[in-house]
Amino acid sequence: MSKQINVALIGNPNTGKTSVFNALTGLNQKVGNYPGITVEKKEGICKLPRGLKAHIIDLPGTYSLNASSLDENVVIELLLNKNDKDYPDVAVVVSDVENLKRNLLLFTQIKDLEIPTILVINMSDRMEYKGISIDIPYLEAQLKTKIALISTRKNKGINDLKELITKYKELPAEPCLDASVIDETYFNNLRKVFPNQLLYKLWLVITQDVNFGKTDRATYDKVEDFKTKSKADLKRLQQKETIKRYQFINETLKKGQTIDLKSAKDLRIKLDRILTHKVWGYVIFAAILLLIFQAIYDWSSIPMDFIDGAFASLSEWTKNTLPEGAFTNLLAEGIISGLGGVVIFIPQIAFLFLFISILEESGYMSRVVFLMDRIMRRFGLSGKSVVPLISGTACAIPAIMATRNIESWKERLITILVTPFTTCAARLPVYLIIIALIIPEGRFLGVISYQALTLMLLYLLGFGTAVGSAWILNKVLKMKSKTFFVVEMPNYKLPLLKNVALTVLEKTKAFVFGAGKIILALSIVLWFLASYGPGDNFNNAETIVTKQYASKNLNEEELEQKIASHKLEHSFIGIAGHALEPVIRPLGYDWKIGIAIVSSFAAREVFVGTLATIYSVGSDEEETIKNRMAGEINPILGGPLFNFASGISLLLFYAFAMQCMSTLAIVKRETNSWKWPIYQLVIMSGFAYIAALIAFQVLK
Amino acid sequence: MTLAELKRGQQGIITDVSSIHIPLKLLEMGCLPGNSVKLVQVAPFADPMYLNINGTHLAIRKETANHITIETIDE
Secondary structure, eight states: OOOEEEEEEEEOTTSSHHHHHHHHHTTOEEEEEOTTSOOEEEEEEEEOGGGOEEEEEEOOOOSSSSOOSHHHHHHHHHHHOTTSTTOOSEEEEEEEGGGHHHHHHHHHHHHHTTOOEEEEEEOGGGHHHHTEEEOHHHHHHHHTSEEEEOBTTTTBSHHHHHHHHHTGGGSOOSOSSOGGGGGHHHHHHHHHHOTTSOHHHHHHHHHSOOOOOHHHHHHHGGGGGGGGSOHHHHHHHHHHHHHHHHHHHHHHHHHHEEEOGGGOOOHHHHHHHHHTOTTHHHHHHHHHHHHHHHIIIIITHHHHHHHHHHHHHHHHHHHHHSOSSHHHHIIIIIIIHHHHHHHTTHHHHHHHHHHHHHHHHHTHHHHHHHHHHHHHHHTTOOGGGHHHHHHTTTOHHHHHHGGGGOOOHHHHHHHHHHGGGSOOTTHHHHHHHHHHHHSOOOEETTTEEHHHHHHHHHHHHHHHHHHHHHHHHHHHOOOOOOOOOEEEOOOOOOOOHHHHHHHHHHHHHHHHHHHHHHHHHHHHHHHHHHHOOOHHHHHTHHHHHHHHTGGGOOOHHHHHHHHHHHHHHTSHHHHHHHHHHHHHGGGTOOHHHHHHHHHHTTOTTHHHHHHHHHHHTTOOSOOOHHHHHHTOBOTTTOSBSSOHHHHHHHHHHHHHOOOOHHHHHHHHHHHTSSHHHHHHHHHHHHHHHHHHHHHHHHHO | OBGGGOOTTOEEEEEEEOTTTSOHHHHHTTOOTTOEEEEEEEOGGGOSEEEEETTEEEEEOHHHHTTEEEEEEOO
């Protein structure tokens, strides 16, 4: 049996830590969550020489071991808890050759914890370009470590790193500087009371509230006595510590690294001059957004039409091939139709994640934060709220988690509350199908299709509502909180294909499987409710309908359709839908749409799947969802059910309503109270109802 | 003078950082007495400020920059 060791990847944000992780693990990785919290946990397996295996864990990026967010806290909890099953046998600190000075701060802290450590200096391909040269043996001696100079972009040095990990037992584990000199009496005292404990560990416990596992807590209980120093004093000491570390680092790098500024080229300055320009910066940002929407609408329509058709044929084929019976019907009408409703929007989600991951990877997202901060502040948001608002176009759940780096609690809370207004991927299938039904084809000025333009307007409506409600919340919420704002402006980088592809693959997979489970379950339930019903009206449908139309001389096919729709109306779901109808009729919907809306409160994308399931029950022909919807007639007003008025009304309802249980759960978790998600549910959905009502009544 | 008064392209050395008003995170990114600072770019209304501090590029708001004292250096 081969031996397995734990390796932790640690580093500042923007050092290419994830690229190193991808290079080591390839496709042998999985993404989950840390137990009890919503911080993403990435782990993978890497095969090393001589039959050794490494379990690699990619820890959240952090600038130091002084945690200020939940994500950063994960790093410290792991490094301080020797009993954790993931406690590293070796820590790999990833740094970027252009930001070595800053990256080394975290490195020196980790060295103080006496964990065997390897320093990875990434992006070595940039050295020549930037005129940087490094004295590796000198740095290895000063920093008391082994260094792997690598380039994930050029795929260089990865094997050297693997070799170093394999020989982890030979790595030095002693600190490279003595931080206790910042207050010798204090630290000597500490050492006396806890002779068996690592001094730096104690210091970290004192300066921050780390939630230790219960077993470990007891050892540190007496530490409470050492908080005798006031908070301000402790903060001053932390500041002294940071200065001390930087002195050491600056000193070390003065000899270990030379930068020839004359031979350094700087693309950053040239790009920044345009991309953060006070006019062009915004023009370019708007153009990029437009491109994204055009891609989602236009480019993905081809695979989508194909998927739609394929599922319709599959359902038809199943019906014709398998023996007749309840199971075949469940499979063909419930499960396949329901699944088609999920699979159909894979192309769009993939496109969205593709663009978002390119924007993040290239370093452009930070420029957007910089450009937008001043504007967003007017609405009580932060420039950093732009990232959640943009990722909200994929899914509100990761977007709400992305608010964690907003320093001010008020700005963060407002961002969390308004993010669900942005048009998430789950609204997309609803929008697309309704737009296809009510907006004519053709192109505005011959370039942008009207349908894409409508979609763009819906996205703008989402952003506008988010920002507008932020403005109101900013006025209404009475809370004082300090507003700090620090954002790193990383170097521009050409996104690595491998990283982008893995992100798109992983996010799409998570989304589809997550949503798929709900949709599949609901489809089955809906199918049962639509296929069975109580009482005479349902069970004797054939006799009733035949009698009713006896004088009308219908042919067999017409009669069968009448029976099917009679059955559906008197099934369980029909009865529930009819009960609901008085509430939604003023919005222009019939009971079928009502059922779809109600089931959408589990997750919005269920809408299309539900309609697909309801409409396919009892219909024999091979038809796509869209054609079935286009053929629906409004029972009261006559004419197509999905006309301009009811279509716009539905679009507005979906734009504003809070219809996602997972988002509510995340908001509860992130705000630590039920108050905020309940406000969101009631206010957003109420607003949606009123907006849809007005739209239909005005347009009809 | 304070960092907030720095002009675009101008350079300075940080002399003092008001520890009550400045988050530790900013210090960790190199915003410490003795380190150099250069104003790279400003957003419209001169806020936020895009700085190069000790080789690190970052952006902070003007209200934060008000709490950092610097001395300018001529090139």
